[in-house]
Amino acid sequence: MAGIPIKIRGLEKRFAANRVLRGVDLDIPAGKVTVLMGANGAGKSTLVKIICGLYAADAGQVELNGKPFAPTTPSEALQAGIVTVHQNINDGVVPDLDVASNLMLDWLANPKSAPVLNPRKIRRSAEEIAAKLGLNFDMNMMVSDLTLADRQLVAIARAMAHAPKLMILDEPTSSLSASEAERLFALVDKLREGGVAILYISHRMSDIRRVADRIVSMRDGTIVGQYETEPLDYEGAVNDMLGHTMTDVNIAVQAPGEKVLELENLQLKPESKPINLTAHRNEVIAITGLVGVGKTQLTEVLFGQLAPAGGTVTLKGKSYTPQSARDAINQGVFLCAKDRGTNGVVQDFDINRNITLPFLSSLSTLGFVRRRSEYRITNEAISKLGIVCQSANDDIGTLSGGNQQKVMVGRWLSHPSDVLILDEPFQGVDIAARRDIGAKLRETAKDRATIVLVAELDEALEIADRILVMAEFTIVGEHKNENVDVDLILEQVSGAAAPQDLQEQKEGAAR
């Protein structure tokens, strides 16, 4: 089964005004692992969804073994030999059935199958499926009793029963431990030997180093780089994916003020290396790094959502161990969380109510909200951030993504804070809104420490006085945002550079 089973040409897809895919050309050869890299919103998942029949393309085509292929349903794609293993492991298995039934699920779901079950026969077929991949499961075990890794293997084994031509693995290791991931890689090796074309989507550099035969980088809806000659150029791929095309924003680095927040030997996970970090007033710190390197866990520790595995945090000279979001807010630490749809926006509320939600107690008398005060604050936020709306009473759902994000940022800027943390504040935001938000954050940064967490290097360069790089749940690099050595940052992001002595580096940056 050699050759190139999948050829994608000029694939385009748009959602409303948003062009998610802008002409993707991609070959996926048999017997090789093609790693697809791309930041959030680059279009990876849209591409996968078109290949596996969830979306229809607007233009361009996919060829499967030389024939045009446009599945309209996932089961049609499956019949044609395209198998997808999703990021969310439990999407691929039925926890309340035993292993045998899970492996035979497609047979069970097929209306042409015999109506009466023969347990022995099902078991035998299931064992055959598992044996083909060298897996040895207790067929009577409930899938809910298996580890996540084993569930993942069951899902893959089941998929393999279709003799797939293309297997898509979407961040398959995101919830696995290192040793569990190794079992998965062993299976991937086996599939590769069997001549299956594999499209492997991941952000984890360690995974990519382990499995990749080729790397394809995606950015803004197009393929921007392909690497297939040994040795693979990992930094180049990361560089393509993050696309640090120098931006035209000029940062005048500010002199840091008084010390506000200090992390000492903070450990996010028991086995992770300690983090040391000091944040000052009048300073904007950007923490950059790939998805899943612990940025979000860091915000959770600072916002009382997660207890650190070790180390201490000091806020304004006092020990700081927030127990809840409320606790953190009361102590002057605000978090503008990532994924505003889930973590920030209250869909049923208008702009006004979304903005004032955290501050209602200071805006009410005897429990009754003082309408005039709250509208004053909201209207101020609307004009300060340039939120495009008809009035403060517009439903938040009627606003564009960028404007919704402005509402979220405006919320946390509407009251003074000592530390303002923004996790991916530019997620799903167009360039104009991004500039507005960035400018407003810098403009108001004087009296607080601002910490911005971003996966895209661009965004860090656009906003920060100081850039920290995170990898493997710790900080591996620190750069003053003046004449930044972008290549060094990229090395650190991709984990190529051994974590350097930060002190030395800081001096280097200061020179």
Add this chain to the structure above:
Amino acid sequence: MSETRVNKKSMSLTDYAIRYGFVALLVGLVVYFSVAAEGFASPYSAVFIFQSVAITGILALGVTATLVVDGFDLSIGAVATSALMLSAYVMVVMEQSALVAVVACLLMGALVGLINGFLIVQMRVPDLLATLGMMFLLIGLQRIPTEGRSIATGMSLPDGSTAGGSFSPEFLALGRHRFDFFIDNLIPVSVVFLVVIAIGIWLFLEYTRYGRVMYAIGSNERAASLAGVPVKKYKIIAYMISGVLASVGGILLAARLGRGDIASGNNLLLDSVAAALIGFAVLGAAKPNAFGTAVGALFVGILLQGLTMMNAPYYTQDFVKGGVLVVALMFTFALSNRR
């Protein structure tokens, strides 16, 4: 009600239908019955309708509080009948005063709400199951002290003695006294309670930060929590409001009946849940709200009173209520979810 504002320019026919459809239906119904049923359009008839919906309306306002935080309380009917039995037990068997009976019922309602909230928030039992379990528990519990019999003055007790207490006149007045309002003896106490509680809950939900925060929890619990809202506390408070209002309903029912009738209050749960859900459709709110709930309760009352006056048989009532509920839910979800 600023949140129901609809942009003027974008008001299409469907928007009008969503917003005013139910109110139009209500007005149409009143006009129809006034013409078709003799005596419908009179103050006494109006008061009768109010009185008939007062208790379910109060319970429905409690359910509304739990619906606002995206919960549900199925135990309200059982709480009300428990309050009915408890007040009778306190006065008739324990020979205590009306005040003691009322306080005992309110505390019982608050406690049940607290337990419901604890089960849901702390033990993570799904709301429907937790309150359903509580419903069965209370229905069983209220029968134990009297070995399953109704409570009335002079009844014989399990230990062979006779119950000497009685419903005090002050207590009975809660259910039977009528205030003068242009016409002598027009407005029953229960209706006053309904109006006061409805306005109170409306103010609470719309104008206080507590209500605002409860709506935030109902719409996006995680976002509310990350905005610093103590979500668990508010959810428990919602169930306590529901429990207390249900016990108020039970007290009024006891005062009206004048005895601890084991068989009454069977319809309370369904009627009040229906009123709260119909309330979603009023003015196109598409969410639980106090005003809608009150109108929903009134709507059911008008419909049933009208049908009764037109000699529709009693056994068709539940069918009519069910039909109204289904139509109202269709209004709410199919039409307004297009936004």
